[in-house]
Amino acid sequence: MKKTNYVVLGLSVFLLSGCIPPPPSSAIDNSEEVSYSVPTSEEIDYNVVDTLSIMIPQGNSNETTMIDSAIVGFNDIYPNVTFEKKYLSHANYESTVRNQFIANTLPDIVWSNSPDFLFLVDKGIALPLNPYINNAIEQGEFDLERDFYTQFLDMGKKGANYYCIPRSQDSVVTFYNRDLIRKVGGDDLLAYIQNGWTWDDFLVVCDAVRKYQNNLNRFDYYAVDMNITGWLSVSYPILRSFGGEILNSEGELVIDSAETRQALNVVHEMVTKGYAVSSGQTSGSSFEVGTSAFLFQSAAVSLFSERAALKGKIDIVSFPRLGPTPKIGAGIAGYTINSKSTRKDLSWAFIQHLISYEGQQQMADGGLVLPSIRKDLTDPETANWLKGWDDFNMDAYLYGSEYKITAEFLSYVDTKYKSGLDLATNDLFNNVSNKDKDVEQSLQKGILLFLEELEQ
Amino acid sequence: MKFSAKTFVKKNINGWLFNLPLFIGLLVFTAIPMVMSLLYSFYETDGITAIPVGFANYIRIFTLHDSQLPRILLNTIIYTLISIPLNLVLSYLLAVLLNTKVKGLGIFRVVYYLPVIIPGVVAGLLWKDIYDNTYGIFNKILSFFGIAPQTWFSDAKTAMASLLLMNVWGIGGGMILWLSAFKNIPAQLYESAKLDGAGPIRRFLHITIPLSTPMIFFNVITSIIGTLQYNGTLTFAGRAGRGPDDSLYMYGVKIYNEAFVRSNVGYGSALSWVLLIVVGLITLVLFKTSKWVFYGEDS
Known part of the structure; x- marks a missing residue:
């Protein structure tokens, strides 16, 4: 191609670029109520x-x-x-x-x-x-x-x-396998499970299920599918239950706190005690096939009630109250x-x-x-x-x-950060849900990732 | 002869009409989006609202102000430098093997080519299962031989190696191209060389390789372009295609995430144009240094 052709081509692209109007700029102010006329x-x-x-x-x-x-x-x-x-x-x-x-x-x-x-x-x-x-x-x-x-x-x-x-x-509720829990500890154990129950009640049942599965040599069966490593509706309320928070209303990272550590330790304890599967490992049990006792979910009962493995065996109960300021994902x-x-x-x-x-x-x-x-x-x-x-x-x-909260910290920053913050939160809970990883190291690593995502 | 517009149109109208769908397709789906993306690259825009920022998006890239970029570039370079030679050499050797007279040759060729016709998304999900830490077939095979299970895609230390291994699965695509190149090599050359006493290795080194250099050149260029644009990890690597600890975070995935996940269309466009320029420069350098490519006696 001749040099003049390159010049003509470049000039055409430049001119064509100028012909296309840029998208309009717009700003939305939500600090005050918007008003416009509507029909009576x-x-x-x-x-x-x-x-x-x-x-x-x-x-x-x-x-x-x-x-x-x-x-x-x-x-x-x-x-x-x-x-x-x-x-x-x-x-x-x-x-x-x-x-x-x-x-x-x-x-x-x-x-x-x-x-x-x-x-x-x-x-x-x-x-x-x-x-x-x-x-x-x-x-x-x-x-x-x-x-x-x-x-x-x-x-x-x-x-x-x-x-x-x-x-x-x-709202996040706790699905539970009534039949399985009855097998584990009879009606005495089932008595713990009622709306408003606490995390300690929940741990009592988890512990009983763990021992039951161990006695049957089902070491890769777990008490609960926590749904915590990929879903803010479980992880974020647990963090908030202890007063922890990810961002403040100014959009600044405030996750490095004693309250956060308390919440993360609770999650870590779930895997070290063998109540929930450690991340990176695959569980041999699952609520859906009737081999785990609990599942944190917000779905309608109808999603599980008709499954062959669960029909007539399951019920729901409120999410266990945890920490000084209990929260439920919603x-x-x-x-x-x-x-x-x-x-x-x-x-x-x-x-x-x-x-x-x-x-x-x-x-x-x-x-x-x-x-x-x-x-x-x-x-x-x-x-x-x-x-x-x-x-x-x-x-x-x-x-x-x-007690009900949504992942409100996401509204404190531009929505372009949402995916990164979501990923960083999931990473953090994924790491603390690993029994071989240290909670403090996981938090420090998480902080770096949060900062990196907020810099993007 | 005097030029007549009427005659010219009459003479060429059929050709123009046949070309029109392609022309419109290229214009609408390639040229205009390219120009628009060039324009967007000078804005901070999500496609709906826009603030002109001049060269800020490009400056952010070239000054590595984006803290993810160094890791992404390193991943992409490592992946490119290992993946391309590995796949080219293996597919070439496979084609050489399948160019010999072996019983059941057709079956082998079909079997090796089969993975190429499996859609990328399906292949990604299939490999996710194959690499599953507990139930994956690879770990089951390893445990059968008493070898400790590996972490594959679930650990930053093994993720890249797992990806490179997974890509070897698709060497059938390259193999077909090599075979077609081999078929174009005149049989007389081998016969003459045989008569002159050349053995199989000598014939391979002095006939097969030199005469397949146009295809080597073509494969190298297309592989570089494809590998630098690679975003296949989006379907199987987890963490929005970034892999554990961003160990599989490639440049192509970054473009996708910026433009389509974060709605950062301006920056995503700038990243795309930088990639285009880099690919263009690499291609230019390859063409300028392509004297080793043998196009026949006339070349």
């Missing part, structure tokens, strides 16, 4: 003919059926509104949502959860919903304190603004409104229906077996989410609302 109930056209698009996570058939049930109920109010469901893989959640938002193909209503919704907030993808909520309160359609478990609504907030409206509560899954949507009012109408008494009941009919966020849906006689689960201690999900 008199202004709403219930006969509007339109199609709402809604994003649903792929691979969760329950989410589809529960939304379908809610749509049927919604169509009683808005008979001419149809829905277009779009699915996305949760593994690529952020990049997919971002790309669809840029390409203007993001649905009107977007499924999200805590803490993923923070990404939608930081990128201006999610619409602040305060004007709609305030309007609904003024119109007497609901009252936050009276009708809802507000700590769960607050998990969908950033600063002063609501963004993600939860469709249910997600979170939300729910829906946000696309800030670019041209059907914001109608989208809100659907979300408001989801959290209404009727909407919650309809979703439960459609397969939502997690606790409702409504306070008026706790009676097994009337609440659909409880129906058919009489044999289970469903109060476990609702126990200790004052």
Whole structure:
């Protein structure tokens, strides 16, 4: 190629670069409530003919059926509104949502959860919903304190603004294999297991299970699947139960504390005593196949209750109270409104229906077996989410609302740090869950990784 | 002859139409994204909002201000320096073996090529199982021979070696290319050499190797490009493809993590352009020093 050709090519690229406008800069201030005008109930056209698009996570058939049930109920109010469901893989959640938002193909209503919704907030993808909520309160359609478990609504907030409206509560509970524990220590041992039980109670049962398995030479069977090395909903509350914290509200690393060490030692003790498998080793037992006694999980009972190895053998109980300030991992899954949507009012109408008494009941009919966020849906006689689960201690999900926390430290920094902080936290708990590793060395190594991730 | 635009269009319209899908594809899926990424590399952007930062992203890379980069570069260099020669030599030797008259040759060729047609994600998950500390087949084989089980991907000390070993599994791809090169070597040359008394080693050294240098050259270049871009660990290594203690954290994984996990599109774009420049320079150097490649008597 001649030199002039290179010059022409370079110049073309340069000029072409100049032709493409840079993406717009935008900043979102959540220190104050956002306000904009929304229609009053008199202004709403219930006969509007339109199609709402809604994003649903792929691979969760329950989410589809529960939304379908809610749509049927919604169509009683808005008979001419149809829905277009779009699915996305949760593994690529952020990049997919971002790309669809840029390409203007993001649905009107977007499924999200805590803490993923923070990404939608930081990128201006999610619409602040305060004007709609305030309007609904003024119109007497609901009252936050009276009708809802507000700590769960607050998990969908950033600063002063609501963004993600939860469709249910997600709380970590302890699944336990009643049959196995009865074999280990009879009803006396089972008596320890009740809502509000303590970590010491939990350790008594773990110890009995350990001895039982040892007597059967099942040294690679363990009492509990702790779910702690890859899930903040277990690790972070344990840290907080002793007063430890990862970041302060200024986004500064504060993990190097005596409280953190106490929490990490508790976790390390679980593996040194052989109650939980040491990281790097593979357990011969698992709750799912009926060979571990406990599992920390937030899933619906229905996920495990029908499994051949567990049918009729399991129940749930609250997460054991630990440390001076017990905490229970919690979170939300729910829906946000696309800030670019041209059907914001109608989208809100659907979300408001989801959290209404009727909407919650309809979703439960459609397969939502997690606790409702409504306070008026706790009676097994009337609440659909409880129906058919009489044999289970469903109060476990609702126990200790004052203890429930989400991974709030992630909201103290830009969402670009989320994956790194998540990874560093998991690394830390992975290392302290290794019986051959020293807790202090693991913490020091963890601190370096946290600092590195915060420098990125 | 006088140039007529009408005649020119009439004469070439079919050719243009046949080329149009490819042209549009290249424009939409290659040229425009490349130009956009060049533009983004001068911004701190997540693709939605953007702050112009000039050369800051590039300065961050070249001054190694990103504390992860030294480790990532070291991993990538080690992986490239070992993986490429290892795979080239092994696939070459395998092709030489399978170029001889052995019974069941076709079966061997199919068996060695099979891993190449298995999708990368599936292969990654398969190897994750093979390397499992407790239930993996490798540790079971080792324990059968009384050898202590290894930690494979789960320990920083053994992760890179495990990855290199895993990649040997795919040498069938290179083998096919070598075999095609061998098939192009005229049989008369071997016959003449035989008549002149050259043994198999001499024929290999003086005919097979020199006449397969164009393919060696091609394989070296494509391997360097592919290896420097490698991000296969995303599917099996854990910790967002970084491996234990970042022991498998490669440059390609870093680009992916910055652009798609951290939504740091500007920095990810700058990293991509630096890689493009590095690959371009290496390719240029290889071409400039390619006198050893034998393209025939005329070359």
